[in-house]
Amino acid sequence: MARSDTFLDLVRAVDSDDDATAFYQLLLPDDDRPHGYLSFSTVEKMPWTKDFQVQHEIPRSVRVVDASNGQDTTSACNRAFAQLIEKAIESKAFHVLSKPLQEDYKILGAKYPRVQLRRSAAGLFGIASRGAHMTAFVRTDEGMKIWVSRRSEHIFTYPGMLDTTVAGGVKAEQSPFECIVQEAEEEASLPKDYIRTHVRASGVITYVSKRGEKKSGVDSGLMAPDCIYVYDIELPTTMIPKPNDDEAQGFYLWDLDKIKVAMLNREFKPNCASVMIDFFIRHGIVTDENEPDYIEIMSHLHRPLPVPTSPSSTS
Template sequence: MLSLLTSCERLKVPTNLSSPILPFLRCIERCHNASLPQGRLPFYYGETIIGWLDPRLLSALKTSLSPDTITITPDHISLNKGEFLRDISRSLAEQQCYRPFNEWFDVTMPEGKTIGQVDRGLIPLCGFEAAGVHLNGIVKKGEQLFLWVAKRSKHKRLDPGKLDHLVAGGMSSGLTPAETVVKEAGEEAAIPSELARTAHHVSTLRYAMIRPEGLRRDRLYCYDLFLSEEFQPRAADGEVESFHLMPLQEVFHLVQKEDQFKFNVNLVLIDLFIRYHLFASSDEAILSEALYHPHLKPRPSK
């Protein structure tokens, strides 16, 4: 991924640090900091790269799995059958190579075909693409828009205490994005299923980011849900500490001036700000280019 300065030059953005959109560009760039392979091995299924393996797993894979499961060479690893992903997940968990979530996520081909399932906790170490949903809970009061903002529990494994969407969560195996919205809405904010089903899909975002837990290659399905002034979310599963209804302009300034939101929430909020035209038209074009058309690095051949 290009550096922030290089991206600014490529998109003809003023590099003066006082530029009002630079903080938003930094949020986008932060989520696109992976320049693959970045020391990782391409993980193949057939002729297609489905992930990027952390090389620290190689020893455990070699000693615990048969050659019928995976093929390991000095420059890549190949999965022989999709059903073996569950075996790999269990074996590496038993060797304490990662902390399992005990939740299965689908591993898919680029065209969407499901290959098999992997424990959610292993995904960043294998660099598989994961899918999730983010829900903007919007309230309109007169001409002013408000957004429900959640504060993550201090006991969350990732980004404890950070601000988050009203509803957000990973897409478990076998579920569609719409089904995941209904599931997570009920679990996280006690939103009735009939209300959650009125949410509408507004965009899909992708990013590749190096994080402490590994490589995050995420596909985010973004939804808007309009709520009445009387609606009050309730933390149903303990993953959220509290909810706050904030003017959209206040959320805008928090993203611009603070670092309070979970890293990928910023992307979905910037998408929301663009759709509601909170930027000048010239800035909107620059941010749209960076958010929706990130630079893609060529992939190595096998």
């Protein structure tokens, strides 16, 4: 029998209530704000190099290369992370490092610009990751319909599950907007010029998830603060998304009721269900009048993150 839940169940499945004190803090040079959180298992298995000082007593913390190690703090940090991650890959201590994701993610809120580390290792260090999702919709005589994609069966994470129209991780050197323009062409064969002209930035959802479920393809017990930039675009009926790489196996134009059923049966990748619920809220499909858990759902979609998101912010 198909599993049926509520929208609140779906957003709770993505936004967890983990106690940050149960993790080691990741600190950057000359900055006492935690920029990430490492599990006890990660700290134990990580083949630490001399650039990292691990403190096991309270307050628990992991300190990253000190500014005195070089004149250029950004370069020193990036070099320290790169060397440590390469050593971890060689030791085969973490399943997640076998992911074919070689680009870098930047560390949000770092005082020094361009501090970054390899994307596949971001979850191990519990840094805030940036993603971008675009929901493409069409207005028809029967009402609004949305283009939904299905992930390839051989993809590393959540194979075969439903997804937003276009989505991708934002690389260190990218803006979320440029990420969407690129992914729209690469994943869905949508022309860049049309996307640049018609896509609309529609905010950001934030949550803190606990990763490690079977289909996620990552190691268990990891804290994952996430920022998902959301974009909307209305497509003409003549513009049909088509797979252009091996990320998606197909696209389906579904009405709202069919999408709701699929979400409540957990057929969507978990954070994509949250993105779709946010779309429903912004377009007046889910309101306080028809959703008894409206306020709590909103709080899970816009969670204060336990890490800084700008050089001057506090976590």
